[in-house]
Amino acid sequence: MPKLTCEVSASLLDALARAAAGTGESIDHIVSRALADALQVEHGTLFQVSTSGAIVEGLFGGVVSVGTLREHGDFGLGTFAGLDGEMIALDGAFFQMRSDGTIHRAEDGMQVPFALVTHFTPQGEDTLAPFASMAELLARLDARRDSDNIFYAVRLSGRFATVHDRVACKAGAHETLVEATSHQAEFRHQDVPGTMVGFYTPAYARGIGIPGWHLHFISADLSRGGHVLGCAGAGIRLEMERLDDFRSPCRRPPPS
Numbered sequence: 001m002p003k004l005t006c007e008v009s010a011s012l013l014d015a016l017a018r019a020a021a022g023t024g025e026s027i028d029h030i031v032s033r034a035l036a037d038a039l040q041v042e043h044g045t046l047f048q049v050s051t052s053g054a055i056v057e058g059l060f061g062g063v064v065s066v067g068t069l070r071e072h073g074d075f076g077l078g079t080f081a082g083l084d085g086e087m088i089a090l091d092g093a094f095f096q097m098r099s100d101g102t103i104h105r106a107e108d109g110m111q112v113p114f115a116l117v118t119h120f121t122p123q124g125e126d127t128l129a130p131f132a133s134m135a136e137l138l139a140r141l142d143a144r145r146d147s148d149n150i151f152y153a154v155r156l157s158g159r160f161a162t163v164h165d166r167v168a169c170k171a172g173a174h175e176t177l178v179e180a181t182s183h184q185a186e187f188r189h190q191d192v193p194g195t196m197v198g199f200y201t202p203a204y205a206r207g208i209g210i211p212g213w214h215l216h217f218i219s220a221d222l223s224r225g226g227h228v229l230g231c232a233g234a235g236i237r238l239e240m241e242r243l244d245d246f247r248s249p250c251r252r253p254p255p256s
């Protein structure tokens, strides 16, 4: 990455140091984001709907529409109002993967209480060494990150030896996340070609996101998929993007 050297006032430098110490964000990240804002450059922008905190509390009502999400990205993951299945967005197509195993194109009017989307522009691609478990895959992905304090997007594509995924079942009224996911559907696929869409959320963003990696899968024939719980594969292609800018409408649905 290019380096920028410039003079700033002592008070600005103090404020910058305090912000970095308070949030755990790097000074590079804070300055890049402020510059992108001031210059109205939208690059590496992650758009997040709602907060994981709201989801855990059982606020599953829709916050924005799929049509609005499309304006902010062509690549992403999330869920639908009432926790009615898992969302995956790939190359601009948004899909609803439901607990009965069916997959449908998501209509623009459908409501979404939680999602991460971006205009995916990977900074490089590579082939991952074989991995026998989810833990091995996540360790490989962690090794590719150059920072603990930045969001990342990844696309993993190829023929997976195994994928174990879950799909949320539509929640009953007033259920919490723990109750709602206690009756989720789980699927195991063998030797399945497809794509995973994933995001890394840094620890400092706890409360607005779940720290660590979050991956959703869809098979190449668009017939199977869900929130990834386990997987194994060899010869899987990795594409990755640093997301230096984070935006959230921070709107919560009204309590019902």
Ligand SMILES: [Zn+2]
Pocket: 077, 078, 086, 214, 215, 216, 227, 228
């Ligand atoms: Zn998920």
